[in-house]
Amino acid sequence: xxxxxxGISRSAPATLHDVAREAGVSLATAxxxxxxxxxxxxxxxxxxxxxxxxxxxxxxxxxxxxxxxGTTTTxxxxxxxxxxxxxxxxxxxVVAEADHEHLIVTMAATERDPERELELVRTLRGxxxxxxILAGSRPTADPTEGALGEELRAYERSGGRVVLISRNELxxxxxxxxxxxxxxALARELVGIGYRKFAVITGAEGLRTAADRVEGFRAGLAAxxxxxxxxxxxxDAFTRDGGYDGMRRLLERGPGDVELVFAANDxxxxxxxxxxxxxxxxxxxxxxxxxxxxxxxxxxxxPALTTVRVPLEEIGRRALRLAxxxxxxxxxxxxxxxxxxxxxxxxxx
Amino acid sequence: xxxxxxGISRSAPATLHDVAREAGVSLATAxxxxxxxxxxxxxxxxxxxxxxxxxxxxxxxxxxxxxxxGTTTTxxxxxxxxxxxxxxxxxxxVVAEADHEHLIVTMAATERDPERELELVRTLRGxxxxxxILAGSRPTADPTEGALGEELRAYERSGGRVVLISRNELxxxxxxxxxxxxxxALARELVGIGYRKFAVITGAEGLRTAADRVEGFRAGLAAxxxxxxxxxxxxDAFTRDGGYDGMRRLLERGPGDVELVFAANDxxxxxxxxxxxxxxxxxxxxxxxxxxxxxxxxxxxxPALTTVRVPLEEIGRRALRLAxxxxxxxxxxxxxxxxxxxxxxxxxx
DNA sequence: ATCAGGCGGGAAAGCGCTATCTGACTGCGG
DNA sequence: CCGCAGTCAGATAGCGCTTTCCCGCCTGAT
Numbered sequence: 001x002x003x004x005x006x007g008i009s010r011s012a013p014a015t016l017h018d019v020a021r022e023a024g025v026s027l028a029t030a031x032x033x034x035x036x037x038x039x040x041x042x043x044x045x046x047x048x049x050x051x052x053x054x055x056x057x058x059x060x061x062x063x064x065x066x067x068x069x070g071t072t073t074t075x076x077x078x079x080x081x082x083x084x085x086x087x088x089x090x091x092x093x094v095v096a097e098a099d100h101e102h103l104i105v106t107m108a109a110t111e112r113d114p115e116r117e118l119e120l121v122r123t124l125r126g127x128x129x130x131x132x133i134l135a136g137s138r139p140t141a142d143p144t145e146g147a148l149g150e151e152l153r154a155y156e157r158s159g160g161r162v163v164l165i166s167r168n169e170l171x172x173x174x175x176x177x178x179x180x181x182x183x184x185a186l187a188r189e190l191v192g193i194g195y196r197k198f199a200v201i202t203g204a205e206g207l208r209t210a211a212d213r214v215e216g217f218r219a220g221l222a223a224x225x226x227x228x229x230x231x232x233x234x235x236d237a238f239t240r241d242g243g244y245d246g247m248r249r250l251l252e253r254g255p256g257d258v259e260l261v262f263a264a265n266d267x268x269x270x271x272x273x274x275x276x277x278x279x280x281x282x283x284x285x286x287x288x289x290x291x292x293x294x295x296x297x298x299x300x301x302x303p304a305l306t307t308v309r310v311p312l313e314e315i316g317r318r319a320l321r322l323a324x325x326x327x328x329x330x331x332x333x334x335x336x337x338x339x340x341x342x343x344x345x346x347x348x349x
Numbered sequence: 350x351x352x353x354x355x356g357i358s359r360s361a362p363a364t365l366h367d368v369a370r371e372a373g374v375s376l377a378t379a380x381x382x383x384x385x386x387x388x389x390x391x392x393x394x395x396x397x398x399x400x401x402x403x404x405x406x407x408x409x410x411x412x413x414x415x416x417x418x419g420t421t422t423t424x425x426x427x428x429x430x431x432x433x434x435x436x437x438x439x440x441x442x443v444v445a446e447a448d449h450e451h452l453i454v455t456m457a458a459t460e461r462d463p464e465r466e467l468e469l470v471r472t473l474r475g476x477x478x479x480x481x482i483l484a485g486s487r488p489t490a491d492p493t494e495g496a497l498g499e500e501l502r503a504y505e506r507s508g509g510r511v512v513l514i515s516r517n518e519l520x521x522x523x524x525x526x527x528x529x530x531x532x533x534a535l536a537r538e539l540v541g542i543g544y545r546k547f548a549v550i551t552g553a554e555g556l557r558t559a560a561d562r563v564e565g566f567r568a569g570l571a572a573x574x575x576x577x578x579x580x581x582x583x584x585d586a587f588t589r590d591g592g593y594d595g596m597r598r599l600l601e602r603g604p605g606d607v608e609l610v611f612a613a614n615d616x617x618x619x620x621x622x623x624x625x626x627x628x629x630x631x632x633x634x635x636x637x638x639x640x641x642x643x644x645x646x647x648x649x650x651x652p653a654l655t656t657v658r659v660p661l662e663e664i665g666r667r668a669l670r671l672a673x674x675x676x677x678x679x680x681x682x683x684x685x686x687x688x689x690x691x692x693x694x695x696x697x698x
Numbered sequence: 699a700t701c702a703g704g705c706g707g708g709a710a711a712g713c714g715c716t717a718t719c720t721g722a723c724t725g726c727g728g
Numbered sequence: 729c730c731g732c733a734g735t736c737a738g739a740t741a742g743c744g745c746t747t748t749c750c751c752g753c754c755t756g757a758t
Contacts, residue, residue, distance in 0.1 A: 417712080
């Protein structure tokens with residue numbers, strides 16, 4: 001077994017064949033004892049196989065099993081950016097649930113590039129994952145959208161399950177977050193505690209999630225009596241730096257009479273807080289800020305950020321359950337959200 | 350091809366066989382044209398194969414390739430907690446570099462449980478990944494350590510590559526972070542700007558990374574002239590809540606004369622800031638705080654947290670390069686760190 | 699003309715498994 | 729005492745690929 005040269009023995013991992021030989025049984029019996037089968041195996045034989053496997057440190061080759069069985073134990077997860085707390089929280093949920101189902105998660109990052117996303121879906125299809133979860137919305141008017149839909153449908157036709165998170169552009173299973181209702185509720189509450197004049201910082205035009213949040217916010221204001229001028233809707237990257245930048249631009253336009261800025265997600269909100277501070281103002285007091293998502297950090301910034309809680313990890317879990325055909329997950333509607341008022345929006349009454 | 354019943358045609362994905370038939374060539378030629386080979390294929394044939402593949406929307410079955418080639422394109426990544434910014438930043442680096450090398454990353458979370466870690470390593474070995482990256486240190490005196498080492502060594506013997514991140518307990522390739530030097534430098538700088546009396550909040554005893562940071566900090570103080578009483582070293586969970594809790598305990602002991610609290614990582618530091626604030630004090634002014642890692646959020650908390658920058662994403666990239674035998678990565682020593690002074694430690698001179 | 703030698707397509711032998719099929723052996727009713 | 733159904737180990741035919749190996753063909757040197 002030892003190879004000449006290095007002196008370090010380099011042995012290929014034990015195969016089922018090795019185990020069978022070591023145990024003195026047939027390949028079939030070894031397979032049956034080690035990896036469940038409907039058939040019964042004599043207790044004596046099974047024991048011998050298990051011992052042999054332990055002795056040889058046997059570990060079944062998942063690729064070979066996948067080929068033979070025609071099905072894998074893999075879940076593919078696509079996110080925009082792994083380091084973004086929004087996505088890493090979702091990912092944590094997916095991984096936790098996958099682990100529970102004895103599935104393995106493979107992960108890739110689209111970097112918010114639709115072309116890359118398409119490319120990744122193509123590559124990951126090669127794995128024949130049981131499930132494919134796509135998180136993070138893409139521009140509504142994306143030229144590759146058709147191709148992506150085509151690709152995903154082909155994947156479903158071949159037995160795979162696709163689940164989208166918070167994006168229903170494509171006609172596929174989706175874990176829907178009620179962005180509209182959440183933002184609407186937020187707007188009402190903010191008006192309720194005395195705010196009247198609002199501005200919004202959001203992502204690029206056409207980002208579904210962002211658009212829903214802004215629309216919901218608008219609807220809430222309309223109903224409750226707040227105002228939001230069209231040119232007080234600032235667009236920038238859907239990231240922390242985008243939030244910082246958007247806020248800076250807003251402030252540069254002169255103080256104006258904006259009382260509260262709604263950032264379409266928390267990372268932008270956090271960036272906005274910093275921009276306000278860097279401009280020499282006091283966030284909360286001089287300009288109130290609210291976000292969306294309730295990522296872990298927002299309770300630790302100062303002032304703690306008012307936001308709409310989205311149960312991110314639960315969404316990840318639910319996405320996987322939905323893909324696996326869990327009846328409950330199917331039945332539930334959009335994921336409920338909850339307004340969380342904190343110090344970044346002190347009451348004005 | 351269409352199945353009766355549902356009316357929805359459900360077709361298995363095209364196989365290489367299908368492509369070969371469609372193109373009117375042999376399996377071998379199809380394989381050679383689609384997935385590189387040393388051998389040349391007639392341009393005319395190659396074209397026909399490529400067209401046929403496109404027409405059938407062929408996607409090579411990676412499991413089958415893995416079985417046939419005896420090698421995969423998979424990288425396995427183990428982290429303690431995916432939602433923790435420390436790990437998600439590292440993961441982002443690994444994924445980015447993997448993508449660059451056309452490798453696929455599978456990810457699992459140990460939840461900081463050594464038994465689970467061992468279990469996961471066993472499972473993931475079944476994938477026969479080319480590389481296995483373990484991030485996050487484990488207790489030095491862990492009973493399963495021997496078993497883990499055994500498992501990893503067996504994996505290496507079978508041709509795999511293990512890389513550890515910031516933990517060198519096991520005799521394996523490691524991306525080492527110079528925790529000691531970083532903390533030492535931090536201590537010197539803090540003494541330099543006027544601090545004298547310190548406390549530390551760190552993780553459970555025996556956590557290598559945490560221990561190195563505390564030791565380094567101590568060494569720096571010893572050299573520069575600061576003091577740190579033994580009972581001013583608080584231990585708690587190595588998480589945000591652990592930091593909060595540790596700080597709370599420290600404050601409950603009465604104000605004392607501690608000027609600056611060094612938290613062994615940023616998430617603890619952020620928790621500590623919140624604890625200070627919740628106790629009615631002003632972090633930075635009443636009690637200064639410093640952390641370690643420079644995770645993205647720390648520049649957005651108030652006061653912005655003084656810390657030691659660790660290039661987390663770069664570490665992830667480097668881990669993979671190291672595993673793949675990149676000469677540069679081999680040659681480089683420990684990852685350098687850099688002290689970043691911010692408002693949480695205003696000068697006292 | 700002749701033949702060595704490259705070239706490149708196709709047949710087929712695996713890769714490590716699972717699942718179907720085969721057949722030896724049991725036990726039981728008639 | 730025969731036959732028949734029921735068990736369960738073992739042989740074997742795949743799964744979707746890659747990679748020899750074989751062999752016909754064309755080239756070009758002799």
